Amino acid sequence: MTTATVSSAGNTRTWQLSREAEVLREKFPPRPAPTSWPATRQSRGTVEARLAGEPFRAEDSNARYHRKKSLQTVLDWLELYPGSSWQQRWNATGAGIDGHRDWRVKLLADLDEAGLLGEQPGSVHRLLGMGLIQLIGGDYVRPSLGWLMATSSPLRIANEMAKVRDRHGLAQLRAVRTSSTVGDATMVPAIERVALMMAAKGGTVADVTPGDCIELMQTSREVFPGPNRSGRHSPLFYQLLHSIGAFPADAPPTVRMFSSLFAGRLSVEQLVDRYDLACRPVRELLVDYLRERQPAVDYSTLTNLATTLTLWFWKDLERHHPGIDSLQLTPEVAAGWKQRIRTRTVRSRNEHGDVVETTVERDSAADILITVRCFYLDLAQWAVDDPARWGPWAVPCPIRAADVQHRKMTSRRKSRMDQRTRERLPALPALATVVERERKAAAARLAAARTVGPGEQFTVEGLTLRRARLKRHSPRIWAEEPDTGRRRDLNREEDNAFWAWAAIEVLRMTGIRVEELTELTHPSLVQYRTPHTGELIPLLQIPPSKTDQERLLVISPELADVLSAVVCRVRGSDGSVPLVVAYDHHEKVWNPPMPLLFQRAIGLETRPIPIGGVRDLISGALARSGLTDTAGRPLDFAPHDFRRLFTTDAVMNGMPPHIAQLILGHRDINTTMGYKAVYPEEAIDGHRAFIARRRALRPSEEYRRPTDAEWEEFLGHFERRRLALGDCGRAYGTGCIHEHSCVRCPLLRVDPAQRHRLVDIRDNLITRIAEAEHKGWVGEAEGLRVSLAATREKLAEIGTAIARGNATVALGIPGFRELAGRTATIPHHPTTPISREHDQ
Known part of the structure; x- marks a missing residue:
């Protein structure tokens, strides 16, 4: 198995190809690059005569002159080097080793040293690419793939190949370009990559093999290391060749199988050696321990176990205690x-x-x-x-x-x-409504945009957009916001809105795991006919996942509508659901081709929607919904939240826990009950029942009703505490002990809304103090200063309370008449945030 190691932050990470990729790589090897072939051994006269005729001949005389001059200059340069063929001379120049260096600089220097350079080297420099591209198109010189990908000259090799090498094959590729949903910015470089393989290996489009494509992808990573920001590593060229039938029937269905992102399973030794442990005996112990545990756990658990013991435990000890070689740790260590x-x-x-x-x-x-x-x-x-x-x-x-x-x-x-479930359950109907509305609105925007021309405006549900004018061909529908000019891909919006709606609906109505959602296939939809009544019951067959238990769920009419929409969307022209190859990220293996329900077109390839893709769809739908939590932050839903919500809602509405256990596929009913959230109403009812039982055991006179006079006195106490600045905090049954000097009283709780009154009192006190000092009323001034100090203290308390209120959530006194304690209000428009209102 081909492996490579990449060091990062003191750790070593192993990259490799999966076993499936290795088998396919051996079955479809790249074509060898020969050093000699009949065309490259031809004489200069034969080469010039052929390249001067059709199909190499240019249409106008000026172009023919430049092509001839540049060709002769390149041939003069190649003849300065030894070799029995033009390919050998090209290799001898050394210019084809590094494509990042401009080969034309060396050519001009060599010709100048030999006295063969004309009077205008600048004009010759601009034409040299035209001479070399003729030799490449005529199959006299085959530069390496790395050089062709990195060089800035010659360019537009695909145009030359379409003219002189394989007009029909490249025309097929360009026909796919015009009929697909991929824009020119992505398709043109893909066609150019196919031409580069023809230039480096010879032959036509039909001669390109899957091995050549794998070699090009590997070369691309070597020539352009780092992230794929410019799309240099895009595998679209493979999809392009696969779509026109250029590969045999048993060729890999997707080039993703050869990506290091899908590395397959690592051996136990590789799992441990990722972190380069210094102590070899402990390294051997960890390998033996993991191998002993391996038969009883799945691969995902084995990987987590290796990471914990190797990285978080022993590697950390080696980093802080170099030379450690024993598991017996001192108390300090x-x-x-x-x-x-x-x-x-x-x-x-x-x-x-x-x-x-x-x-x-x-x-x-x-x-x-x-x-x-x-x-x-x-x-x-x-x-x-x-x-x-x-x-x-x-x-x-x-x-x-x-x-x-x-x-x-x-x-x-x-x-x-439980808190997460209680917070999200009341928002679930609002979320379902919003994603349904967004799906219909996105489809309506796309349909409306197709009926207008570029530059024309259209309005859907109060939103006005303008069909974008594109400078290059794109099969996708683009629209602009008239105010900001921001462009929107309506095809992508409609696709994302549909799959977000489908994922959320299936998850919330079935309670299945997200990995089970991505593994649903067309045969998962089955029917059962009751033996007595003959009634047909639609069932959804859930494939074995975490617990390796297969189960059947009854499909409700609402779920049937969702699944029907999904099947209609993915079904091909022949009425069947396409077979796609999915990668199991938990077990690190490629599954066989299956008619998965959750699949979508990416470029020219139909791919399954992975678990990460489902999470992204749900996150995008939530961002557009405007739902917020109790703190006012955007609400987030993880796919597993829908499983907990389904369990809580089912059990609270009367489903027996053991039935919920079977539906969810749990081995232990305690796991099912752990999913069910405990609500405040249940705690309140239980507490009230306890109080009722306790009261039955105590004397009844302790629970007599108060008299009317006692009740009026009780209510009057709280009415008398109400003041202009706020409330008096004295206890029940006590009178005012500060002679109603409320500003000075520490029991005064000032209402922040009455701050302006307190400000007026402060300003009045300052004026009165100034007057008293002016009149010489010393005693009056001293008393007023005490009141002023108390007033300023109250103002400071109000400022602190306001700041604290802005930083926290005012809980108030909640009511629990409903299960969730609050309701969600759906906004009129998708762009309007959805607010939460407390039930009172």
């Missing part, structure tokens, strides 16, 4: 490691632009501690069964049971998930 695991440093910039480091708790610290504790306990247990193998490593575990607090961790996680 163990305490230091546990402290580092529990916290992490976050770097951010403050308002001045300076980098600030903040220490925060690590969310995964408990999981890491549990994994390492299990590692030590496993070694101790295995040492009893096999002392020779595991005995030397059986040492006391540095992580005590008190360090983990598994019960508290589970309780906190349950509390967080």
Whole structure:
């Protein structure tokens, strides 16, 4: 298996091709690059005579002169070097080694040294590319792929190849260009890549092999390392050749199979060696331990286990304690490691632009501690069964049971998930309404744009757009916002809106996992006929995923409409759902071609929508919906949230928990009940029932009703506390002890809305103090200063309260008449944020 290592931040990451890619690479190798062939061994006279005729001959005399002059100049240069063929002479020049250097500079220097350079080297420099491209098109010289991709001259090799090498083959590619949904900015470079393979390997479009395409992709990564910002690594050229039938039937259906992003499974040794451990005995121990655990866990769990033990545990110890070679840690070393695991440093910039480091708790610290504790306990247990193998490593575990607090961790996680569920359940109907409306609006915008010409305006649901005028061909529909000029791809908007709606509807109505959603196929839609009534019941067959349990769900009429829309969208012209190849990101394997329901066209290839793509669709729909949480922040939904919402709603509406367990595919009913959120109404009802039972055991006279006089006195106390500046905070049954000097009284709770009154009092006091000092009323001035100091203190308290109120959420006194405690209001227009209103 081909592998490569890339070092980053002290760690070594292994890149490789999957096993499927290796098999296909051996089956479809790239064509070799020969050093000699009949055409390249022809004499100069034969070459010039052929290139002067058809189809190389230019139409006008000026172009013919320039082509002849540039060709002769390049041939003069090549003849300065030894070789029995033009290809050997080209290799001898050394100009074809590095395409980033301009080969024309060397040519002019060589000709000048030989005395063959004319009087106008500048004009010759501009024409040299025309001479070399004739030799390439005539198949006399075959530069390497790397040189052709990097050089700035010659350009437009595809135009020359279409003229002199394979007019029909390149015409087929350009026909796909005009009929596809891919724009010229992407399609033209793809056609150019096909021409580069013809130039480097010879032959026509039909001679290009899948191996040539794989070699070009690998060469592209070597010539242009780094991220794919300019689209240099786009695999569209492979899709282009596959779409015209240039490859055999058993060729790889997608070039993604040869990408290092889909590296397949790593061996246990590779999983450990990613982090380059210094202590070889511990490295061997970790390999043996993971190999022992491998048969009982899936690949995703094995990968997480290797990362935790290798990176977070032993690599961290080696980084802070060089030379460590024993699992028996001293108390100081163990305490230091546990402290580092529990916290992490976050770097951010403050308002001045300076980098600030903040220490925060690590969310995964408990999981890491549990994994390492299990590692030590496993070694101790295995040492009893096999002392020779595991005995030397059986040492006391540095992580005590008190360090983990598994019960508290589970309780906190349950509390967080319940709060998340309670916050999102009332917003779910609003979200479903918004995505449905956005899907219809996006489709209406696209349909309206198709009926108008470039530059014309159209209006859909109050939104006015203008059909964009494009400088180059694009099969996609673009529109502009008249006010800002921002362009919008209406095809992409409609596609994203549809798949976001479909994903959210299926997830919320079935409660399936997101990986199960991406694995739904056309055969997943089955029917069951009852034996007694003969009624047909539509069922949705959920493929085995996390628990390897297959299950069937009854399809409701609403879900049937969604699935029908999905099938109609992905169905091909022959009525069948296309077969696509999906990559299992958990097990790191390529699945066989299947008629997946969630698939979409990317370029010229139909690809399954991956798990990350579903998350992006949901996030985009939420961003457009304007839904906010209780703090006013944009609300986020993870795909798994819909599973918890489905469980909570089903159980609260009367579904027996054991039935919900079967629908969700849980092995343990406690897992199902863990998904079900606890609502305040349930706690209140339970508490009220407890109070009723307690009251039944106590004397009834303790619960007598108050008399009318007592009740009026109670209400009168609170009425008498109301003041112009706010409320008096004295307790019930007490009178005013400050002689109604409310400004000085510490029990006065000033209403922030009455701040202006307090400001007026302060200003009046300042004026009166000045008057008293002027008149010589010393006693009066002293009393007024006490009142002024109290007034300023009250103003400062109001300022603090206002600042605190802006930074926090005013909870008020919630009511729990509804299950969720609040409702969601759907905006009239998709661009209007959706607000939440409390039930009172």
